[in-house]
Amino acid sequence: METTAWFAARQELPPNRRKLLAIGSFVLPILIWCLVSYVPFLWHPMVRISDPGAVDYFQADMLVDKAVFKAELETMQAQGGALPVGGLSNPIYLPPPHKVAEAFYTGFTTPPASKDGLWLHQSLWQSIQVIFWGFLLSSLVAVPLGVLAGTYSAVSRLFEPFIEFFRYLPAPAFGALAVAVLGIYEGPKIAIIFIGTFFQQVLIISNTTRKLDYALLEAALTLGTSRLKLLRHVVIPGILPDLYRDQRILLGWAWTYLIVAELIGTSSGITWFITQQARYEHFENVYAAILMIGIIGLGTDLVLAKLGKRLFPWDKPANKQ
Amino acid sequence: MDNTTHDYLTQSDAVKARFDKLKQREVILEVKGLNKVYKSAQGETTALSNVSFKTHRREFVCVIGPSGCGKSTLIRILAGLESYSGGQVLLDGKPVTGPGRDRGMVFQGYTLFPWLTVRKNVMFGLEMNGMSGEEARREADLWLELVGLERFASAYPHQLSGGMKQRVAIARALVNQPRILLMDEPFGALDAQTRCKMQAHLLDIWRNVDVTILFITHDLDEAILLADRILVLKANPGEVQELIEVPVPRPRSVDQLFTPEFIATKARLEALIHPPTAVASDEAETVKPHMIRFTNVADNVE
Ligand SMILES: Nc1ncnc2c1ncn2[C@@H]1O[C@H](COP(=O)(O)OP(=O)(O)OP(=O)(O)O)[C@@H](O)[C@H]1O
Ligand SMILES: [Mg+2]
Numbered sequence: 001m002e003t004t005a006w007f008a009a010r011q012e013l014p015p016n017r018r019k020l021l022a023i024g025s026f027v028l029p030i031l032i033w034c035l036v037s038y039v040p041f042l043w044h045p046m047v048r049i050s051d052p053g054a055v056d057y058f059q060a061d062m063l064v065d066k067a068v069f070k071a072e073l074e075t076m077q078a079q080g081g082a083l084p085v086g087g088l089s090n091p092i093y094l095p096p097p098h099k100v101a102e103a104f105y106t107g108f109t110t111p112p113a114s115k116d117g118l119w120l121h122q123s124l125w126q127s128i129q130v131i132f133w134g135f136l137l138s139s140l141v142a143v144p145l146g147v148l149a150g151t152y153s154a155v156s157r158l159f160e161p162f163i164e165f166f167r168y169l170p171a172p173a174f175g176a177l178a179v180a181v182l183g184i185y186e187g188p189k190i191a192i193i194f195i196g197t198f199f200q201q202v203l204i205i206s207n208t209t210r211k212l213d214y215a216l217l218e219a220a221l222t223l224g225t226s227r228l229k230l231l232r233h234v235v236i237p238g239i240l241p242d243l244y245r246d247q248r249i250l251l252g253w254a255w256t257y258l259i260v261a262e263l264i265g266t267s268s269g270i271t272w273f274i275t276q277q278a279r280y281e282h283f284e285n286v287y288a289a290i291l292m293i294g295i296i297g298l299g300t301d302l303v304l305a306k307l308g309k310r311l312f313p314w315d316k317p318a319n320k321q
Numbered sequence: 322m323d324n325t326t327h328d329y330l331t332q333s334d335a336v337k338a339r340f341d342k343l344k345q346r347e348v349i350l351e352v353k354g355l356n357k358v359y360k361s362a363q364g365e366t367t368a369l370s371n372v373s374f375k376t377h378r379r380e381f382v383c384v385i386g387p388s389g390c391g392k393s394t395l396i397r398i399l400a401g402l403e404s405y406s407g408g409q410v411l412l413d414g415k416p417v418t419g420p421g422r423d424r425g426m427v428f429q430g431y432t433l434f435p436w437l438t439v440r441k442n443v444m445f446g447l448e449m450n451g452m453s454g455e456e457a458r459r460e461a462d463l464w465l466e467l468v469g470l471e472r473f474a475s476a477y478p479h480q481l482s483g484g485m486k487q488r489v490a491i492a493r494a495l496v497n498q499p500r501i502l503l504m505d506e507p508f509g510a511l512d513a514q515t516r517c518k519m520q521a522h523l524l525d526i527w528r529n530v531d532v533t534i535l536f537i538t539h540d541l542d543e544a545i546l547l548a549d550r551i552l553v554l555k556a557n558p559g560e561v562q563e564l565i566e567v568p569v570p571r572p573r574s575v576d577q578l579f580t581p582e583f584i585a586t587k588a589r590l591e592a593l594i595h596p597p598t599a600v601a602s603d604e605a606e607t608v609k610p611h612m613i614r615f616t617n618v619a620d621n622v623e
């Protein structure tokens with residue numbers, strides 16, 4: 001007998017249904033993409049020319065609008081010239097899944113086009129480094145500052161109003177400035193990730209710190225804990241699982257600044273790869289690269305989530321499966 | 322009526338002898354003319370007004386009173402977690418200025434540290450006061466045994482039931498060997514059966530440990546079962562109504578619930594806390610619902 005409904009507010013589903021839905025959440029968009037790509041008449045607004053016939057500006061493998069093709073076909077029929085031949089196709093910016101899957105593989109096996117160019121994995125590695133340093137530097141300052149601001153009103157009152165103001169300023173706006181100060185290579189890119197992350201990070205972490213049950217601090221005080229020891233022995237261990245969760249969310253946030261950051265100064269990393277490929281209209285490569293960012297991001301998060309469960313065995317939300 | 326109101330003051334010789342002996346012991350806690358006024362946007366609230374009482378060593382005092390009479394305020398002031406507006410709080414003759422290990426506290430909401438195992442929770446106070454890990458561990462295990470939780474030493478608090486959590490909280494407070502143990506409705510969140518066990522357990526602990534207990538409750542039976550003396554507060558403002566010496570002989574058990582002393586004391590407490598005249602006059606406080614029938618007339622349950 002089914003005891004749980006599919007839609008019961010705040011109730012967990014049984015494991016097999018959870019797995020099914022998790023797989024479905026990826027399979028569904030891919031399925032839609034497949035349908036649009038492989039089933040003609042579903043969209044296919046273009047025609048790919050296989051034989052230009054007598055139409056003088058048609059070429060083999062050229063994509064033309066369906067209406068244009070039809071008009072030219074009718075003209076040729078009327079004039080009695082060689083008829084152009086072509087098959088329905090999607091626009092160039094929507095390659096079918098198998099092309100992207102192929103590009104996913106060939107991306108790593110194709111040597112760089114120019115001598116001083118980078119292999120795809122080298123570009124990716126560059127991007128990962130930018131994220132790593134930007135996020136690390138931001139965390140080194142923001143985590144302590146956030147915890148202090150959440151613990152001591154004086155720190156909060158001194159720093160938070162300005163940070164509240166600053167976080168509305170779009171990080172890319174500082175691009176030119178960052179180049180002027182830090183040069184054209186990695187420096188300004190890391191700076192943009194830093195600016196994009198830091199201010200939110202301080203506010204989110206101070207908020208998390210403030211959510212720690214004050215009764216725990218009171219309990220510690222009645223056990224003879226000095227006020228100075230509270231921070232290290234109660235506040236920090238008390239917020240650690242939530243802090244860790246915040247960091248995971250913020251790391252995802254840092255990734256979203258990547259493309260803008262890498263466009264600053266000399267374009268680099270995965271962004272350089274994407275812009276290059278887009279310029280030559282190799283859109284399957286563009287999709288493959290975008291997918292890689294997603295896979296790296298989701299992959300790190302899953303690993304971190306697993307690690308979190310190990311690190312914080314007392315943390316209920318993380319261990320509630 | 323006359324009979325019962327007098328009864329609670331009549332003490333058997335054994336009980337009288339106990340109280341005489343108790344009052345010979347040194348005073349641990351002395352509260353003199355304590356006042357507490359909360360200032361907020363809505364105006365001032367006098368939570369406590371001129372509260373005075375003394376507690377002797379190894380005495381078990383219960384504080385009882387209607388909701389909002391300032392029981393929690395009182396115990397938080399004693400713990401040093403709340404400031405006070407006037408009067409004096411003396412522990413062993415020295416004024417209380419802030420929280421300290423000489424006053425242990427057990428809260429209604431358990432407040433165990435979720436990131437520490439049961440043993441580490443109990444060790445917390447010792448380590449904060451500079452005891453080495455190994456020694457603290459041995460000490461903690463001793464107290465865990467006292468509350469019967471040695472098997473759960475390496476469990477995390479979220480794996481324990483409410484009653485077990487509260488036993489850890491008691492062990493955690495007692496391991497510091499406080500002069501007085503302050504308990505704010507510690508069993509309020511427990512079911513009746515667990516609460517009953519915890520009461521017996523607490524009495525056991527109290528018998529075997531040199532500690533004075535100040536225990537807040539709103540359960541009259543609980544107060545009579547546990548206390549040597551009951552401090553009855555009244556609300557608006559919180560003032561001492563009476564300090565009742567409980568005439569029920571020790572050792573206590575639930576079997577005494579229907580003894581004449583017990584019934585008489587309970588009647589007295591009832592009279593103090595729910596005075597019949599006050600209920601009638603206190604128009605705003607009494608709920609007089611206008612009963613509308615939401616059921617079919619034929620569908621009667623009585
Ligand atoms: N932080 C506060 N600010 C303002 N007023 C407060 C504050 N804490 C308590 N009070 C007021 O002081 C009075 C006593 O509150 P207290 O919590 O001590 O009552 P209590 O006897 O513990 O009640 P209960 O039995 O419901 O726990 C109440 O009128 C309450 O509204
Ligand atoms: Mg209270």
